[in-house]
Structure formats: C-alpha cells, structure tokens
Amino acid sequence: MADVGETLNFQGEMEEETYFPDTDLDLSFTSTTTDRTFPSSSARSSLARSSLTLSFNESRLSCSTITANNITPLHHRKWDPRWSAIKAATNLSSDGNLHLRHLKLIRHLGTGNLGRVFLCHLRDCDNATFALKVIDRETLSSKKLSHVQMEAEILSMLDHPFLPTLYSRIEASHYTCLLIDFCPNGDLHSLLRKQPGNRFPLATVRFFAAEVLVALEYLHALGIIYRDLKPENILLREDGHIMLSDFDLCFKADVVPTCKFLRCKSRNSKRNCFNGGCFAPVAGSVEEVLPEFVAEPVTAFSRSCVGTHEYLAPELVSGSGHGNGVDWWAFGVFVYELLYGTTPFKGGSKENTLRNIASSRKMRFPDAAEVEEAGIAEAKDLIEKLLVKDPRRRLGCTKGAQDIKQH
Structure with a gap:
C-alpha cells in the first residue's frame, strides 16, 4: 500500500486509496470528482473531494496505541447540541470515551501546516458535524511537534463564540486527531x-x-x-x-x-430632571464613572x-x-x-x-x-x-x- 506521501492524488480521479498506512488506521475512500467549492474548516486548502466513502479500522491498533481525551464542556458552549450528541455516543462506549469508530468521515477538506482536515459526523447523529484535524506525528520535525502540542493545549482552554471548541483529542498510534468546529462558509x-x-x-x-x-x-x-x-x-x-x-x-x-475606574463625560447624553412632579429629559453632558478592565x-x-x-x-x-x-x-x-x-x-x-x-x-x-x-x-x-x-x-x-x- 502507498505511504502517506503517496496516498492522495488531487490531480485526477482516484481508485481505492487510503490516508493512513496499513499498520495503523485504515481510512479507505473512493472519489470520482473534485469539488473546489467546499470550504475548509481549519486548513487553508484548496481541493476537497466529493462522493467519498470512508471508514475507520481500529482493529489494526492495539489498545495501548489508542487513547481518547474527552473534553469537559466549558460554560459558554455546554448547551451546544453537539455536546449532547457526543455524550450520547460516549455513554454507549465501554470506556466512556469518544473513539474514531464513533465518527463517519464525509470528505477531505484540506491540508494545513500540520496535517489534514476532514469533515465528519457522529455515526448515530448526522446533524452533529465536526472538522477532524489529523496530524501524523512521524512526518513532523521536533519543532512542529511542539506546535501540535501548543495548538491542542490552547484549543482546550478556549471558551468563546469567536474561537473554536475542542470536543475531543484522540491519539491513535502516531496520529493525533483533534475534533473541532466545522465552519461551512469558508474563510x-x-x-x-x-x-x-x-x-x-x-x-x-x-x-x-x-x-x-x-x-x-x-x-x-x-x-x-x-x-x-x-x-x-x-x-x-x-x-x-x-x-x-x-x-x-x-x-x-x-x-x-487590572481594573480601574475612570471618570469620563458621556457624549450626547441626557439626564432626567424632576420638574413639576414628572421626570423630563434634559440634554447635557454627564460625568460617568466607568470601569476599565485590562x-x-x-x-x-x-x-x-x-x-x-x-x-x-x-x-x-x-x-x-x-x-x-x-x-x-x-x-x-x-x-x-x-x-x-x-x-x-x-x-x-x-x-x-x-x-x-x-x-x-x-x-x-x-x-x-x-x-x-x-x-x-x-x-x-x-x-x-x-x-x-x-x-x-x-x-x-x-x-x-x-x-x-x-x-
């Protein structure tokens, strides 16, 4: 079977090919068309594939080579239905963790600096879509390996609507897989x-x-x-x-x-003055004390x-x-x-x-x-x-x- 560097040929039609080598995961897929319009989620890419059928084969990996680190939902995203879908999937897992076998790959989205990104969803929940960033650690220099660790660490810290959520980190042999948000509208x-x-x-x-x-x-x-x-x-x-x-x-x-309280005058403000038993707005400049958090x-x-x-x-x-x-x-x-x-x-x-x-x-x-x-x-x-x-x-x-x- 071809090695990783030869697995994906983006220039023409492909017969059955695999992303991972024999000895590890088997992501077999077939593609007959090239779709240039499907947006990437975390990779700057270029060519995405359509009409793919992909499957994981974890049977080739020993238990010692597969580890899954489920992430606890942080405050602002814990009501996201994708967390509920993940919880439902992990409740059926023997060890309570999310594994690659729970995911169905839909298509390849693109290739970034560290690895490749796939669109996927949970097998029992088509509406729970994610981007799966797959990083082959054996192909990276020690410097880039430190970048992988940094990205995973930072993703696990984030809880903000304009920043991605890390739903799970899965280590399979020499692959690191990060399950994150999929953004369908490109970059x-x-x-x-x-x-x-x-x-x-x-x-x-x-x-x-x-x-x-x-x-x-x-x-x-x-x-x-x-x-x-x-x-x-x-x-x-x-x-x-x-x-x-x-x-x-x-x-x-x-x-x-630090937090300081600053006095400032509000622009075009109005203040209420008690006049004849009722409040009436009076235009003027009002000094306010506002907090400044830095x-x-x-x-x-x-x-x-x-x-x-x-x-x-x-x-x-x-x-x-x-x-x-x-x-x-x-x-x-x-x-x-x-x-x-x-x-x-x-x-x-x-x-x-x-x-x-x-x-x-x-x-x-x-x-x-x-x-x-x-x-x-x-x-x-x-x-x-x-x-x-x-x-x-x-x-x-x-x-x-x-x-x-x-x-």
Missing part, C-alpha cells in the same frame, strides 16, 4: 477575493474587525499571543460570524489583569520568527525579540487589507516585503479614486497608530483592545 480571504476590487465596504470592515478584536482581547486575557492573524485564518460560521483558527504558532505568557500580556517575550511575511511586525523581521505588539501590528495590517485589498508593505517578492517592513519607510494609503465614504479618515488614523514600527509607541501594546475600543 475571510476567499470572501474578500470575491468582492469588487478585492475590498469590503467600511461597514463590513467594521463588523469583521470588531469581532476579531474581541477574539484577540480574549486570547490576550489568557496570556496567548496569536502570531498568525490573517484573513486565511478567519473562518466564517454558518451564521456569518467569525471564528479564528490555527493556533500552532501561538506562545503563552503571564498576564496580570488584561494584556505586556511582559510577553519571544525570539522565534513565525508568521506570514506580509503580516510580520518589524520586531519579528529584525529578530530583536517581540511580545504582544505583534498581534496589534497584524491587526492593523488586517484592517488595511480589508479596506484596500492588499497589504501595506507588500513588495515584488517576499524579500522586498520584509525589507519594506523593516525599513524606516512610512506606511502609505492608496490614492482615493473617488470621494471617500464617511469614517474612512478615522479608519486610516487607527491603522496608522497600529502600524507604528516602534512597539513601545504602538496602539494596543499597553492597554490592549481597550486602546482600540477607545480610539
């Missing part, structure tokens, strides 16, 4: 490329930027530096909201939350250079060491790309792009071909403050998402 990069001029209207940019900001705020509150923000890693859920993906390049740091890993530090070249911060390119500021730089690049259809420092090659990022050259906006819509000036100002090359002066590096929210 934001694909959607962006379908827009006129490869750009979104400002209102759409605000929507996606706000949701990404909230997701980054949550990650930073956990001490997680994302380091891989880009439209390709932003998946679109069935309801149109976003879900960040791919956490293998993250690193963790300490974070000390949980930003300001002491985070790493020297490893990871990420996508167009989104790398100057301190990443120089190798001088970096911290939380790389995510806020990437957020600025992200907003710029949604507005203008390209990234601000893109050159004719990767080397030129990195040179532009590291140089003292200021970021420039494209010349406006027509009258700019209302709000563009404020968006440009935000981008300029996020793309300050000195992280000590970059917006977000001190108070995180609060800086952006108060802009």
